[in-house]
Amino acid sequence: MSTPSSGDEIAKQTLESVSKSVENVGNTSLVDPSDALSFPEGGFTAWGTVLGALLIQFCGFGYSNAYGVFQGKHIYFYTQTYLTNSTPSAIAWIGSVNVFLGLSVGIVSGRMADRGALYVCKKIGCLLQCSSLFLLSLAKPDQYYQASPISIFLSQGIGMGIATGLTNVPSFTVVSHHFQRRRAFAMGIVATGSGLAAILHPVMLNNLINGRLGFANGVRASAALSGGLLFIANLLMRTRLPPQPKIVSYTRVLQNSSRDGAYICACVGMAAFEFGYSFENFYIQLDSTLHGLSQGFSFYSITILYCGSSIGRLTGSVVAGYVGIPNTTIVSLLISSAALFAMIGLHSAASVAVIAVSYGFFSGGFIAMMSPLISHLTPEFSHIGARMGITYAISSIGSLVGMCGPICGIVLTSHYIWWKAAILAGASDSC
Numbered sequence: 201m202s203t204p205s206s207g208d209e210i211a212k213q214t215l216e217s218v219s220k221s222v223e224n225v226g227n228t229s230l231v232d233p234s235d236a237l238s239f240p241e242g243g244f245t246a247w248g249t250v251l252g253a254l255l256i257q258f259c260g261f262g263y264s265n266a267y268g269v270f271q272g273k274h275i276y277f278y279t280q281t282y283l284t285n286s287t288p289s290a291i292a293w294i295g296s297v298n299v300f301l302g303l304s305v306g307i308v309s310g311r312m313a314d315r316g317a318l319y320v321c322k323k324i325g326c327l328l329q330c331s332s333l334f335l336l337s338l339a340k341p342d343q344y345y346q347a348s349p350i351s352i353f354l355s356q357g358i359g360m361g362i363a364t365g366l367t368n369v370p371s372f373t374v375v376s377h378h379f380q381r382r383r384a385f386a387m388g389i390v391a392t393g394s395g396l397a398a399i400l401h402p403v404m405l406n407n408l409i410n411g412r413l414g415f416a417n418g419v420r421a422s423a424a425l426s427g428g429l430l431f432i433a434n435l436l437m438r439t440r441l442p443p444q445p446k447i448v449s450y451t452r453v454l455q456n457s458s459r460d461g462a463y464i465c466a467c468v469g470m471a472a473f474e475f476g477y478s479f480e481n482f483y484i485q486l487d488s489t490l491h492g493l494s495q496g497f498s499f500y501s502i503t504i505l506y507c508g509s510s511i512g513r514l515t516g517s518v519v520a521g522y523v524g525i526p527n528t529t530i531v532s533l534l535i536s537s538a539a540l541f542a543m544i545g546l547h548s549a550a551s552v553a554v555i556a557v558s559y560g561f562f563s564g565g566f567i568a569m570m571s572p573l574i575s576h577l578t579p580e581f582s583h584i585g586a587r588m589g590i591t592y593a594i595s596s597i598g599s600l601v602g603m604c605g606p607i608c609g610i611v612l613t614s615h616y617i618w619w620k621a622a623i624l625a626g627a628s629d630s631c
Contacts, residue, residue: 242382252435258429265394265506295482306365310585330427387568456580470570471594471597474595487546488501506560540625
């Protein structure tokens with residue numbers, strides 16, 4: 201009775217293994233993500249994704265940052281024309297809720313990105329962003345939070361806030377698919393998008409809304425611009441790694457995170473930073489105006505601040521490559537806190553410019569390090585999106601109750617006691 205030769209057996213086994221490998225090539229769910237972790241660190245797709253993510257930040261948190269101008273100037277348009285029955289404090293909640301949702305919704309969008317639903321999350325967020333802006337342009341006077349689909353609070357506060365939250369965390373996590381060694385630099389470039397928008401959006405909105413077009417057409421023009429940029433972003437952003445074959449539960453992520461002291465300190469520090477961050481952004485214009493500076497210079501004080509912020513975000517990401525992400529984060533945080541304390545001495549145009557540039561530069565450096573720091577502190581690659589979402593959700597509490605919310609009004613009082621607010625904001629940043 202004959203038996204197959206050993207050579208035939210080897211050939212048969214080799215043929216079977218090759219056929220299984222060919223079958224698995226088209227099935228990304230069977231690919232071990234660890235096999236794909238040889239990061240390209242560049243190339244057209246990688247840098248195209250960075251540019252797309254930058255545009256997402258430009259249209260998302262960049263538009264939210266422009267509410268600093270609304271607080272200083274456009275808010276009076278609301279008070280005098282559109283929301284005459286609402287107090288300035290109530291109107292300030294529009295921007296506060298917008299930022300809160302932009303950060304807190306990340307706990308959902310980050311997990312969706314980990315599970316391979318980044319494209320779905322991104323498309324829904326971009327469509328909601330454009331829709332909310334167009335609905336804002338249809339809002340009628342005194343529609344603050346009434347049961348109307350076109351009220352200002354629902355469109356600008358809630359709608360745009362959720363839209364920003366759906367795209368914010370995924371725009372950072374997708375960059376981690378393409379970079380490891382240069383991840384801090386790439387994420388720093390992405391963070392620059394919101395800083396650049398905070399320079400351009402206020403100038404554009406001020407000229408459109410207070411110019412010939414008026415509120416409705418001015419907002420529509422900005423919505424059309426955002427829609428075009430978001431369309432380009434969707435074409436550019438590409439994932440590289442396959443979805444995780446084994447879904448990791450949030451319970452496991454929370455358990456691992458609760459035992460990570462460095463990660464807990466980072467979460468607390470970022471929440472404290474968000475508590476005081478919006479104070480100078482929202483109030484430096486009003487502070488300089490009340491100290492007798494011209495309206496024109498006071499308006500551009502925010503532009504000066506965000507120019508410094510944009511440079512700081514890019515510079516911080518470069519410096520982090522030499523001195524490390526944690527060191528860059530700590531130094532940026534401490535100096536930005538000192539700049540907030542310096543607001544006590546604000547009295548002249550020179551002091552406004554120095555404080556605005558200093559705070560913008562170093563707070564921008566810290567903002568650029570937030571996502572890279574969480575990525576740096578996350579040992580398991582499959583937890584990056586979830587951990588970023590948790591961190592931003594915790595930070596959102598600080599932004600909601602902090603210096604852009606009710607606490608600032610209580611501390612400032614109707615007499616505008618600036619030194620008390622500056623000390624509180626600076627102390628929270630130094631945490």
